[in-house]
Amino acid sequence: MEPPPPSTDIPPPSPPEPAPRRRPGGRSARVRALVHRAVREQLVAEGYDGLTVDAVATRSGVHRTTVYRRWRDVGGLLADVLDAAADDGWAPPDTGSLEGDLAALNEEVAAGLTEDPPIAMALIAASFRSPEAAEALRRFWDDRYRRCAPVMERAAARGELPGAATDDRALLIAATAPVYHRLALLRAPADPALPATAARTAALAATAGAFTLPG
Amino acid sequence: MEPPPPSTDIPPPSPPEPAPRRRPGGRSARVRALVHRAVREQLVAEGYDGLTVDAVATRSGVHRTTVYRRWRDVGGLLADVLDAAADDGWAPPDTGSLEGDLAALNEEVAAGLTEDPPIAMALIAASFRSPEAAEALRRFWDDRYRRCAPVMERAAARGELPGAATDDRALLIAATAPVYHRLALLRAPADPALPATAARTAALAATAGAFTLPG
Structure with missing residues (x-):
């Protein structure tokens, strides 16, 4: 007997999500934008060697505990900056040929x-x-x-x-x-x-x- | 009046070169080969961050004073390894098309x-x-x-x-x-x-x- 096909219209049996902590445009989004800008600035100014979680926290004005908790390390910071860069509504040019x-x-x-x-x-x-x-x-x-x-x-x-x-x-x-x-x-x-x-x-x-x- | 054309058949007024210190296949070439191998091995094993003149000297068995005098720093070591790579008689493939x-x-x-x-x-x-x-x-x-x-x-x-x-x-x-x-x-x-x-x-x-x- 085959397993039933996966259903997509029944909500999963998980508790309701807590009130969203990361509303677009909310505090969480502002913190993310500040941290991303600090990563880019730090990378350009000091290169990868100068890119540390502490330097990003200092430059962004975001508490270092917050940065460590949310991004963990330099790899996490870079990956999030790149993932955010993809999140931009970009569409290819349409020139007619x-x-x-x-x-x-x-x-x-x-x-x-x-x-x-x-x-x-x-x-x-x-x-x-x-x-x-x-x-x-x-x-x-x-x-x-x-x-x-x-x-x-x-x-x-x-x-x-x-x-x-x-x-x-x-x-x-x-x-x-x-x-x-x-x-x-x-x-x-x-x-x-x-x-x-x-x-x-x-x-x-x-x-x-x-x-x-x-x- | 135009300046005279540059002459190429009159030797420059410099003292004669000293006897060559870097005979191909001589001690100098052997030292260079040892150092290049150590640079490649160190780079692969430890990455750029582990590539120091001292590490290359230790790995090659060449005295560090010699390495510093001849290659100065990591940039000099890398440049010489790359320049040597070009010095290999390579010719492009000839397949008929x-x-x-x-x-x-x-x-x-x-x-x-x-x-x-x-x-x-x-x-x-x-x-x-x-x-x-x-x-x-x-x-x-x-x-x-x-x-x-x-x-x-x-x-x-x-x-x-x-x-x-x-x-x-x-x-x-x-x-x-x-x-x-x-x-x-x-x-x-x-x-x-x-x-x-x-x-x-x-x-x-x-x-x-x-x-x-x-x-």
């Missing part, structure tokens, strides 16, 4: 990697030190890749992609990786033409079927 | 980034801490890009590239960046298909003229 959308996306990537203060670069650098930050950075990028699905849907509807299904993620990585490579790994000066040429390359390859899924 | 050459190159990149012990990843991580290591890593990659010129020359001779000159470096970055992105930044598990698909994408785009230099 696949190449245009990818170029606009690359302009955003390049702007992020060259912004001053260099928060994105500091978070990438921290991800080489903290496994929790690395994991959170991967979650952040995965979320961004998922939110880019409309770029490929619109391209398919316009006939810019072959009929078969496209590997969205492979296409997005091909389009954006040269910008990350140049700025985050080679640390070469920004090349104003690169966002557009990397987008053109990826769009060309996509139209030619380079990212068509097997099957 | 542009796509094949790029795929073989990507296999080497993927193997390097997933090797155990993870020396390449440890050096990349160190480049986020030490400006000298970052500069040396860029020199290393620049040297590799230059040595890859025959890949594009052979492709042009086979008619795989448009008649106009190709931006070799842009093509090489487009081909290899997805592999670096996945393994060094996303730190996702290796995808055995990625070296070939990234190579196919870049070769396709190159043949379509995506990397043709203006003019």
Whole structure:
């Protein structure tokens, strides 16, 4: 006999939730915003080596006991900052063409990697030190890749992609990786033409079927 | 009146060089090899935080005064290890096609980034801490890009590239960046298909003229 299918319309037999302690916009959200800002500022000012729970507590004005209880350690702080960064209603650009959308996306990537203060670069650098930050950075990028699905849907509807299904993620990585490579790994000066040429390359390859899924 | 052209066939008015103190294969080369091995081992075992001149001296068995005099600090040690890595007679693969050459190159990149012990990843991580290591890593990659010129020359001779000159470096970055992105930044598990698909994408785009230099 099969187990009954899981029901989703019966509330779980747990006691009612206590009154929410973390209302959006409430004290808890304000504390979180203060702490996140302190993490970013501390990371840019002192690097990962200067990022300690105590330094974040001091800079944020939040009691250190609160910071320790809620974020535990530097990994917890970095992961929460990155998770919050994903919580922003971001949507991919809609320019009317696949190449245009990818170029606009690359302009955003390049702007992020060259912004001053260099928060994105500091978070990438921290991800080489903290496994929790690395994991959170991967979650952040995965979320961004998922939110880019409309770029490929619109391209398919316009006939810019072959009929078969496209590997969205492979296409997005091909389009954006040269910008990350140049700025985050080679640390070469920004090349104003690169966002557009990397987008053109990826769009060309996509139209030619380079990212068509097997099957 | 114009200044005279610089002459290159008159020796500079400097005293003759002293007898070389660093004969290849001599004591100096042996000391360098011992120190480099100790840097790599220490970096893999303890990370950048455990990489000190004293730890390298102890691990290598080379007197610490020698290590300080010759390499000065951690940045100097890392830069010399990276510069030595470029000094290896490496030549790009020659498989008979542009796509094949790029795929073989990507296999080497993927193997390097997933090797155990993870020396390449440890050096990349160190480049986020030490400006000298970052500069040396860029020199290393620049040297590799230059040595890859025959890949594009052979492709042009086979008619795989448009008649106009190709931006070799842009093509090489487009081909290899997805592999670096996945393994060094996303730190996702290796995808055995990625070296070939990234190579196919870049070769396709190159043949379509995506990397043709203006003019």
